[in-house]
Amino acid sequence: MPVRSEAWPAGTPCWVDCQVDDPVKAAEFYGALFGWDMQGGGEDSGGYLMALRDGEAVAGVGPKPEPGVPSVWTTYFAVPDADKAAEQVTAAGGSLVVPAFDVMEFGRMFVAADASGAPFAVWEARAHNGAAVHNEHGGYVWNDLHTGDFDAAKQFYGELFGFTFIEFDDDAMRYATFTPPGGGEPVGGINDDRRGGAAPARPYWLTWFQFDGIDAGLTRAGELGATVLMAATDGPFGRMAILAAPQGELFGLLDPATTIGERPADRD
The missing domain is CATH 3.10.180.10 (2,3-Dihydroxybiphenyl 1,2-Dioxygenase, domain 1)
Structure with missing residues (x-):
């Protein structure tokens, strides 16, 4: 299977996760559909679960940032510098929804809306490169x-x-x-x-x-x-x-x- 062990090139969709009201039930759904092994979900990770196939990262499932917003899958784009990318977003006519912040030792990210209003995220890889499994069944x-x-x-x-x-x-x-x-x-x-x-x-x-x-x-x-x-x-x-x-x-x-x-x- 294709497995990536290094950071994704800049501008490449490098990770996906969904934000839902009940991450545990979503994990059960996707685990049963794709054969994912779901790990995490504790208080230390804010309820975020990591989906794995054969021990390799595929996607994430987490709680919504606030009640009442739609349940969605979010696409993350790889960037070498999240703070610089945030400046480029606003310069290009987009807006920041969640300013850049560190995700423990794993990386740095932000959530933005593009010029047409569509939300997306960026990921500056550190300990977590993004998806290791891709372009195969369940990825x-x-x-x-x-x-x-x-x-x-x-x-x-x-x-x-x-x-x-x-x-x-x-x-x-x-x-x-x-x-x-x-x-x-x-x-x-x-x-x-x-x-x-x-x-x-x-x-x-x-x-x-x-x-x-x-x-x-x-x-x-x-x-x-x-x-x-x-x-x-x-x-x-x-x-x-x-x-x-x-x-x-x-x-x-x-x-x-x-x-x-x-x-x-x-x-x-």
């Missing part, structure tokens, strides 16, 4: 932004991370993949949700997890209390579906149609 494989302000989002992330974009534009969709400086392959995308219908009331980053045998996965997710929002559909990179977990957070499943070495989601 995250892709992250994309769903927004009604496509051009503003492209400009913002281009200024912040120095992304280059490849845009796909037809009657059905308008989508851009992005690649960090020095990268060889795209690491994520931006979707213009106005092209497919009504734009989301609240723009958001969607995390896609690889699931081999997606149709069986949707059946299992339903048994565990999830709701299918987009039924399994064949696309250029595999068979995909979008779900809402029992506590409401959205996530995608992708059953890749080609080998990892041929997919744009490959980030090593």
Whole structure:
């Protein structure tokens, strides 16, 4: 399986976690769906649980920062200097939601909103590099932004991370993949949700997890209390579906149609 043992390149989605009302119940859901081994959750970690596969970090599950906010999956981008990145966020037209702070010895992070209003986070790695497991069953494989302000989002992330974009534009969709400086392959995308219908009331980053045998996965997710929002559909990179977990957070499943070495989601 692909396992990363060093910090991710700057501008790469390097970690994902969800914030919910009941982290323990969310951990039970995702553990049963993906086969994750959930560890932590004590007072010393603020109730935060770490998901592992074969002993390697996959994702996190934690409590909401305050009651009443939506349950969400958050995408983290790797940066070498969180404080400098925070200054760049505001200079590019975004805003800080949670200023930069240290996460014990593991790293330094902040939460921000981009120029289109979508929340995201950054991670300056120290003891914790981010996801070690990726691009395999039960690991995250892709992250994309769903927004009604496509051009503003492209400009913002281009200024912040120095992304280059490849845009796909037809009657059905308008989508851009992005690649960090020095990268060889795209690491994520931006979707213009106005092209497919009504734009989301609240723009958001969607995390896609690889699931081999997606149709069986949707059946299992339903048994565990999830709701299918987009039924399994064949696309250029595999068979995909979008779900809402029992506590409401959205996530995608992708059953890749080609080998990892041929997919744009490959980030090593």
